[in-house]
Amino acid sequence: MFKAFLIKYAEIGIKGKNRHLFEDALVHQIKYALKKCEGQFLISKSQGRIYVDAQTEFDYDEVVEHLQRVFGISGICPVVYVEDEGFEKLCDTIVGYIADVYPDRNKTFKINARRARKDYPKESMEINADIGEAVLKAYPEMHVDVHNPDILLCIEVREKIYIYSEIIPGPGGMPVGTGGKAMLLLSGGIDSPVAGYMIAKRGVKIDAVYFHAPPYTSDRAKQKVVDLAKIVSRYTGPIYLHVINFTDIQLYIHEKCPHEELTIIMRRYMMRIAEHIAKETECLGLITGESIGQVASQTMNSLMATNEVCELPVYRPLIGFDKQEIVEVAEKIGTFETSILPYEDCCTIFVAKHPVTKPNVNIIRRHEHNLDERIEELVKTALETDELIIVG
Ligand code: ATP
Ligand code: MG
Numbered sequence: 001m002f003k004a005f006l007i008k009y010a011e012i013g014i015k016g017k018n019r020h021l022f023e024d025a026l027v028h029q030i031k032y033a034l035k036k037c038e039g040q041f042l043i044s045k046s047q048g049r050i051y052v053d054a055q056t057e058f059d060y061d062e063v064v065e066h067l068q069r070v071f072g073i074s075g076i077c078p079v080v081y082v083e084d085e086g087f088e089k090l091c092d093t094i095v096g097y098i099a100d101v102y103p104d105r106n107k108t109f110k111i112n113a114r115r116a117r118k119d120y121p122k123e124s125m126e127i128n129a130d131i132g133e134a135v136l137k138a139y140p141e142m143h144v145d146v147h148n149p150d151i152l153l154c155i156e157v158r159e160k161i162y163i164y165s166e167i168i169p170g171p172g173g174m175p176v177g178t179g180g181k182a183m184l185l186l187s188g189g190i191d192s193p194v195a196g197y198m199i200a201k202r203g204v205k206i207d208a209v210y211f212h213a214p215p216y217t218s219d220r221a222k223q224k225v226v227d228l229a230k231i232v233s234r235y236t237g238p239i240y241l242h243v244i245n246f247t248d249i250q251l252y253i254h255e256k257c258p259h260e261e262l263t264i265i266m267r268r269y270m271m272r273i274a275e276h277i278a279k280e281t282e283c284l285g286l287i288t289g290e291s292i293g294q295v296a297s298q299t300m301n302s303l304m305a306t307n308e309v310c311e312l313p314v315y316r317p318l319i320g321f322d323k324q325e326i327v328e329v330a331e332k333i334g335t336f337e338t339s340i341l342p343y344e345d346c347c348t349i350f351v352a353k354h355p356v357t358k359p360n361v362n363i364i365r366r367h368e369h370n371l372d373e374r375i376e377e378l379v380k381t382a383l384e385t386d387e388l389i390i391v392g
Contacts, residue, residue, distance in 0.1 A: 001061065001080060001100055005067065006156075006164055007050040008075035009065045009308040010172070018178075025175035025203075026050060032237050033066040040220070047116055051079070064168055069235045071201050072178075073170030083162045086124065090161060091134035094153070097163055098135065098142075107133065108145035113155040120157045125130055127155065174203030176236050181205040182279035184287040184314060185270060186232075186241070188224045188343065191289025191318055193232050193335040194326050199287050200236040207281055208239050209274045211246040216350070221343040223363045226391060231335050233392025245388040246270070249378050250350055256370040259352040263297045265368060266350070267306045269379070275310050276383060285313040291321050296355040304361045 007030065027043050027050060034041050039058030044051050051065070052064035060078075067076050082093050098105065109115040113127035122130065133143055133246045156162040184196040186208040196206050222243065233239045246269075253265050274286055290298045297306070307314055318326055368375075 002078035003054045003080055004079045004162075005052040005063070006077040006079045006162065007052060007067070007073055008065055008167065008170070009050070010074045020173060022072070022178055023050065023179040024386050026070070028177065029070045029175050029237060030067065032058065032072050034063065036234075037062050038068050039063075049156075062229055066321040068168070068170060070175070071171055071173035071203065072175035074172055075170055077154075077164040077167050078165040081162045084157070084159075084161055087130070090155075091131055091264075093161075094155070094163060094182050095134060095138040097165075098139065098153075101165065103149065104105065105139050107149040107154055108143045108148075108151035109148035110144060110146050111135070111155065113157065115157045115314075117157050117159065127157070131155065147372055150225065151156055171201065171235075173201035176203060176329045177206075178207050179203030181207060181282060181286045182285040182287050183281070183283040184208040184276055185289075186210050186225055186229060187289070188221055188228065188334065188339065188341075189211050190323075190330050191291065191294075191326055191340040192287075193228045193289075193339065194333070195287050195289040195315075195317050196232050197235055197329070197333050197335075199315055200232070206236045206239055206287070207242070207278075207283060208279055209242040209244060209269050211244050211273075213247045213250050213350075215244070216247065216250070218343055224338060224341055224343050226389060227338050229389075229391040231333070231338060235333065236392075238390055238392040240281070241389045241391050243389060244273055244277075244382050245304050245385055245387075246382065249375070249382060252371060252374060254350060257367045260354055260356045261359060261364060261367055262303050262350055262352055263355050264302055264364060267297055268309045268364070268368070269375075271306055271309050271314070273379060273382060274289065275312055277386065278312055285311070285315050286310060287315045287317070288294040289318055289326075290316045291318045291323075291326065294323065295379075296357045299357050301360075302356075305361050305364055308361060313338075321345050338366065 009026060023045055030043050040054040042055055052214060055169040064076060068071060080097055111128045112126045115124045135142060151165050154167045179202055182199055182204050182208050184191045197208045200206050200388060208229055212222050229239045229241045249269055250266060253262060257265050278286055327336060328338060
């Protein structure tokens, strides 16, 4: 019976000029989400509302599922709308609506009318009272409760008349694109896709970089990262994924630096390269899936050592999360199953048996000088052979 949805969004902080940016970005993201659904939809803005109107047959559950992935939406209200054909007709429509949506009518209700079209012959209060009366007459088992009704039936009088009473929760957050862009260091693990999701939820567009080390990491490991980016893109919109061939840099570090510092030094080069691409692509920050103490390379000392090579802010939204909490989000957003596929994401020859957990930044810097001869050229080649994959 529903052919349209009214989209609710939190309005706090989006007054004035920002409101347009917010709404336009939201409309853009809704269009992107619905492109993947069967059917044609018209998305319109009108007087502080966004409507999604189905122009063709569509799958209700599919549309709701896709709208629930659009950040910025706080609620999705399935709507029935009718032409204005007189008040009596409207009362009949509402009585019919209640019959369809609430087979069990042992409920309290409240009518909440809003007259957005001021030439309508009745004022809001009058509409409330008169429709309330019609409902009570049709269903004597129902009662009015203006404070805490089971059913809050909203009526909006515009060119057409809109009727709705259900609010399906949206994901909240801010529409992607309202908060600038950041570069996600995306590996095949559980954490980084979740980190990207969390920052995107605050309105930030996401690009990504993956460090690939063939033949030590397989094509399947790379495909897994592409697949993860694809899942994240359902929420964020298209992701520009940069695949950087890291093999020669990794081998060179392996050859020249102490093995217990390999991971830290590798991570420092990942950050440097990611920052370079970020700056060239107008990203305002980096994002990683790090969480304090999770592994040797994520102790406070290690984080300090990887952090110091970057000028851009590094966003680590999972910093205070336990693994189990990260897994819960990964399951919720649909990345978990892909993340746990067993394709290796780092060859064991590059993993020291006893990695440093308290790297000393001065010592790390000194050991990095062992790389002076060739590292610049290797980084340059890695950047030049950046493979860009547009996902989503
Ligand atoms: P994840 O589950 O995200 O892989 P992890 O627990 O395996 O995390 P690490 O391997 O220490 O943690 O990596 C920490 C962070 O560094 C990752 O969350 C990711 O942001 C980044 N990272 C690690 N390896 C890569 C890679 N090969 N390509 C891109 N980013 C990477
Ligand atoms: Mg990893």
